[in-house]
Amino acid sequence: MNAAMVEYGPLTVFLAIMAIGGLIASNQKIPQLEEMGKMRRRLLGLFVIEMGGLAASGWTLMIHNQMVTGGSEFCAAEGIVQCGSVIGDPIYSEFFGVPWGVIGIGAFSVLGWLTLSMFLEMKADWAKSYADYAWWLSLPSIPGIGWLVLVELFLVEGAPHICPYCTSVHIALIACMYILYTIRKERDEGTWEVTAQLSKADLLAKARKK
Amino acid sequence: MQQIRRKMNSLVDDENADARISSFFSISAILTVVGIIIWTLAPPPDIGPAEGQLAPDIVGEAHSNGAWEEFRLYDYINHSWTKGESGQLIFLQFMDTDCPHCWSDAPKMDDLYTNYGSNGAVAFVTISAGMLSSDHSRGEIVAFQEKGDRDGCYHDERNCQTRDGGIHDWPYVDDLNMRAFKDYDIPGVPFHLLLSPDGTVIWNSGMHGEGDQLHEPASAIQYHLTESV
Numbered sequence: 470m471n472a473a474m475v476e477y478g479p480l481t482v483f484l485a486i487m488a489i490g491g492l493i494a495s496n497q498k499i500p501q502l503e504e505m506g507k508m509r510r511r512l513l514g515l516f517v518i519e520m521g522g523l524a525a526s527g528w529t530l531m532i533h534n535q536m537v538t539g540g541s542e543f544c545a546a547e548g549i550v551q552c553g554s555v556i557g558d559p560i561y562s563e564f565f566g567v568p569w570g571v572i573g574i575g576a577f578s579v580l581g582w583l584t585l586s587m588f589l590e591m592k593a594d595w596a597k598s599y600a601d602y603a604w605w606l607s608l609p610s611i612p613g614i615g616w617l618v619l620v621e622l623f624l625v626e627g628a629p630h631i632c633p634y635c636t637s638v639h640i641a642l643i644a645c646m647y648i649l650y651t652i653r654k655e656r657d658e659g660t661w662e663v664t665a666q667l668s669k670a671d672l673l674a675k676a677r678k679k
Numbered sequence: 680m681q682q683i684r685r686k687m688n689s690l691v692d693d694e695n696a697d698a699r700i701s702s703f704f705s706i707s708a709i710l711t712v713v714g715i716i717i718w719t720l721a722p723p724p725d726i727g728p729a730e731g732q733l734a735p736d737i738v739g740e741a742h743s744n745g746a747w748e749e750f751r752l753y754d755y756i757n758h759s760w761t762k763g764e765s766g767q768l769i770f771l772q773f774m775d776t777d778c779p780h781c782w783s784d785a786p787k788m789d790d791l792y793t794n795y796g797s798n799g800a801v802a803f804v805t806i807s808a809g810m811l812s813s814d815h816s817r818g819e820i821v822a823f824q825e826k827g828d829r830d831g832c833y834h835d836e837r838n839c840q841t842r843d844g845g846i847h848d849w850p851y852v853d854d855l856n857m858r859a860f861k862d863y864d865i866p867g868v869p870f871h872l873l874l875s876p877d878g879t880v881i882w883n884s885g886m887h888g889e890g891d892q893l894h895e896p897a898s899a900i901q902y903h904l905t906e907s908v
Contacts, residue, residue: 520709527713531721538724538733539758559738559751574713582699582706590698 476545483525483637487644490517494648506662508655512588515648519581522641526573529634532556533568544634554625555632561620569617573638579606580645597656604649610642728863730886734771734878735862737806741850742821750852755802756878766876768801768903770896773860773870776823777813777834784869785823786844787896795900796849801873803849808860810868815855824851871896873903 493502494514502510528543529552535541536557544552556562556569564572583603587596617639622629655661717723726733734752741750752769760766772788774781788805795801807823809815813835822829822839824847832839854860863872866885873882873896882899893899 523709523713527717531717534717534721534723537726537736541721543721559736559753574710578706578710581709582702585702585705586699589702593698 472542475542477633479528479543480525480633480637483521483528483634484640486521486524487518487637487641490514490519490521491644493517494651508652508661509588509591511648511652511655512584512591515645515652516581516584516588518641518644518648519577519584522638522645523574523577523581525634525637525641526570526577528570529556529573529632529638530568530570532634533562533570536562544632549629550631550633552632552634554627554630555621555635558620558625561624569635572613576606576610577641591661597661600649600652600656604646604653607642607646607649610646614639614642728865728872728880728883728885730880730883732880734769734872734874734880735859737804737852737854737859737862739852739854739858741804741852742817742824743850747817747853750850752804753878755804756874757876758878760875760877762875764876767799768795768876768881768900769874769878770795770801770803770900771872771874772803772805773808773854773863773865773868773872774805775808775810775868776815776819776832776839777811778868779833781869782833782837782842785842785847788847789844791896791900792847792849794897795904800904801900804852805847805849806852806854806859808857808865808868809855810857810860810865817853817855820851820853820855871899873899875903 491514493499494511496507502513505513532541532543532552533556535543536553541553541557544556547553562568580603583599583606587599587603590596617635621632621635724733725731726735728734737750737752739750740747742748752771755767755769757766770791772784774784788803791801792803796803805824807820811834814831816831818829819831819839821827823832823842826840826842826846828838828840830838832842852859863870871882871884872880875881881903882893884894884896884899887893887899893902
């Protein structure tokens with residue numbers, strides 16, 4: 470397989486998943502989702518982004534595993550935009566002995582569980598408070614991202630380096646935080662609707678279609 | 680009426696539990712798929728000090744040729760080396776400048792280096808740990824290595840200059856923070872390991888007791904230079 474395809478193909482897929490999640494969570498009109506309420510769309514979009522982040526974290530773990538025993542064909546090792554110097558760094562690629570990829574997988578799994586639980590049972594008493602749990606859980610990602618950007622730009626050997634897969638995970642985390650912030654804000658404003666409130670005209674149009 | 684309300688509440692509780700359990704199983708299924716992909720395409724390396732495992736990396740500073748320099752064990756390793764190819768073995772010695780057994784191990788290290796290190800067949804690295812409760816310092820490590828005039832070696836009882844053997848010309852890694860010592864799960868010092876050129880532990884002194892034909896480091900090196908590699 471083409472080396473560039475192996476290096477950047479998965480990155481494109483992960484970013485595309487995150488972009489789709491962002492689109493679902495946005496206020497953009499999507500005909501296929503018009504029956505879904507705004508809040509439900511936000512939760513679905515959030516879940517899709519989290520799964521994109523989980524996949525990207527898994528990929529960084531694979532690169533890490535390969536870097537320990539030499540080079541990795543999953544990401545470039547030369548130049549400014551590369552993973553080798555960042556994920557392969559003997560000191561900064563781990564947090565108390567745990568690879569950052571494992572931490573990412575763990576974080577996105579828990580966030581994904583909270584989000585999917587809310588999505589599946591929005592009517593439940595606990596659902597609204599789960600948005601708070603997810604929000605508080607996502608907060609440690611701010612110092613985490615800050616530290617890793619600092620590592621990429623100043624601390625790794627041959628700095629600065631930009632690790633594209635690490636950056637995609639950071640983007641997913643920031644997007645999750647933004648959507649969770651929006652969800653909590655809208656919930657506090659009283660717009661935690663369970664189903665979409667269709668207008669009479671919409672209902673009529675829907676009936677005519679059938 | 681209260682009974683009905685209680686029944687309704689328990690029904691709601693059950694429904695809530697269903698959503699969270701369904702969610703849990705869904706995430707577990709996704710994680711299983713991710714785990715299988717990772718294990719298939721890039722499984723985690725088997726790292727450890729036992730024979731057959733990849734030796735843990737050692738990162739820090741080492742004293743060599745009169746100066747402290749950055750050190751990384753994996754810089755010595757050729758990950759793409761395969762059995763049968765030529766390559767340099769790596770001999771690791773874990774020691775403590777205050778340990779009496781390490782004191783007597785120093786001249787043996789001289790002999791090993793003369794026989795196998797000076798000709799480039801084996802790379803020698805000493806990792807100086809701060810295992811014992813006595814005083815340690817980088818100055819003491821250098822004094823032990825170079826037989827410098829400094830009190831403090833051998834449980835703080837002897838001048839480092841008085842140890843047997845000559846000056847050691849191979850790197851001495853500062854492991855006073857015991858990081859490598861813990862990574863290698865060293866039971867006591869001195870402790871020796873021999874690595875193949877790809878970093879695999881091929882001899883661990885802790886796994887060859889008295890009576891074993893590979894008990895002595897020299898016999899282990901000789902065996903692996905002639906028989907194994």
